[in-house]
Amino acid sequence: MTTPMLKFVSVAQQQPEKRTAQNRRADFDEIYEDFKPVKAAEQASRCSQCGVPFCSVHCPLGNNIPDWLMLTANGRLEEAYEVSSATNTFPEICGRICPQDRLCEGNCVIEPGFESVTIGAVERYITDTAFENGWVKPTRPLRERPESVGIVGAGPAGLAAAERLRAVGYQVHVYDRYDRVGGLLVYGIPGFKLEKDIVSRRHRLLEDSGVTFHLGQGVGDAEGEIPFAELRKKHEALLIATGVYKAREIGGPGAGLPGIERALDYLTASNRRSLGDTLPEDAKGLDAAGKNVVVLGGGDTAMDCVRTAIRQGAKSVKCLYRRDKANMPGSAREVKNAEEEGVEFVWLAAPEAFLGDDHVTGVRATRMKLGMADPTGRQSVEPLEGSSFTLDADLVITALGFDPEPLPQLWGQPDLAVSRWGTLKVRQDSFMTTLPGVFAAGDIVRGASLVVWAIRDGRDAAERIHKWIKANASADAVAEQG
Known part of the structure; x- marks a missing residue:
């Protein structure tokens, strides 16, 4: 008998149990406990099964969320996983790190008056259960194709494309300059949001599917790197999925003082330390223990930075942001977790200068006020005259966003066109760059964005690459017959 849905009127929203703030401050383990089967089914049954599922509409992947919620409510978890994985290459990752409060859950139709369905937690539960029961299998193509495709970048876009291309039989080779698969999933996102064995599990699955990884392999003309032109000769098609790693720098008096660090450098050092790696000398000081930490952004x-600093034993952790809480671009759920763990937010404040002689000792900031809204509806900010104040700081971390690296120059490819923002230009209908047979997807095209968008782009790019290779093969066959 089918379990009735629409239980949001009688069952309250409940997330999986969350470890206490005191306990989770002591380690980098994930903060949420696993859903119990009964609770997962109960929470899934809160779905209203609405005629127009806005959760799916506002999911970049267009996940069939009401369908796998209904299957979960009825205990049909293997089928729920099949539906979930049909549109999402890494549902267990999205279930952990997607900002559901801004996407699927934030657009749940029962939210006015009732709290939304716990979509992310159920998604994570479905896939974790699938792995535990051996339902997740390596991708096995129906037939092998002779053509090979090279992918530069082993982040979410590159991995999603690799899985889809392998599914139709291509010989897939992934090149990455880092020593592990995952990109920012491993080095940029802390373990308390995404434990690294979740990523390495997918790495093993892709290898078992026949994807070949070339790790520690940079692309370029430096010693030990492989020239981009050589990659083009080796493969029928190339996909550039490098992401964006160039940190936006901050200016102002004292901006060059030691102790002012980039967010990605700081997070990478922390993640490598957790993974047991030996850090280079210039990264060993990237530790917040005993320090007054100020994070900008x-x-x-x-x-991620403020919550990492808390776990490293910082003396104090403050987040300086020029707008108010309502206008913060980050996930509201992450802000709440940070507040619980002891982070102090300094709203409507912007840095003016950095103090210190041989090392940063403080941040002089000014109070801001919200002004008129711009065409997007976001309010501008204006400084309040005479409102300067100073925050003590032994470590300042700048988290101001990322820009693309200058790939045409780094790879000696002047014909590889970029936008005015430095992202790669692609044709929207094909994902192809201005170089024939060279495609691009993910942040290197759209700019710094969400992991779920990178997965979507990788899957779509793989489909276009397959279409292009087939068209070329057909044209070649016609030419031979002629």
């Missing part, structure tokens, strides 16, 4: 990367 209001996005999810800033939240």
